[in-house]
Amino acid sequence: MKQHIMILGVVALLVCVGVSGCSSLTGDKNKFVGTWKASTGATSVLFSDGTCTVVGISGTWRIKDNLLVIVLANLPTQSTFSYVFSNGDKTVTLTDIGTGVSVFYTKQ
Numbered sequence: 001m002k003q004h005i006m007i008l009g010v011v012a013l014l015v016c017v018g019v020s021g022c023s024s025l026t027g028d029k030n031k032f033v034g035t036w037k038a039s040t041g042a043t044s045v046l047f048s049d050g051t052c053t054v055v056g057i058s059g060t061w062r063i064k065d066n067l068l069v070i071v072l073a074n075l076p077t078q079s080t081f082s083y084v085f086s087n088g089d090k091t092v093t094l095t096d097i098g099t100g101v102s103v104f105y106t107k108q
Helices: 002-031
Strands: 034-038 043-046 050-056 058-063 068-072 079-086 091-096 102-107
Touching: 002 058, 050 068
Parallel strands: none
Antiparallel strands: 034 043, 034 102, 043 050, 050 058, 058 068, 068 079, 079 091, 091 102
């Protein structure tokens, strides 16, 4: 009986940790969904199904390890960005992990 209670306790703990850990990623993903205009003038649209259009090129996007990963059609590599939201999640600064270049985006 003690063993069953211990197993149930461990399962409950893992479920709680799993649910609380995922909520941040889900929240960040939801923040990205929409149309964004870059400080450079370029427009990107990120859809809730994980597809996107960046400067007219179709692709996919996801949040992985607290980074934004974008893969565009016909390009050999993916682009990975760190991100910081501000202004009530209406603006985001993306910094390309490979180049260190940052671009500021405003939600439309």
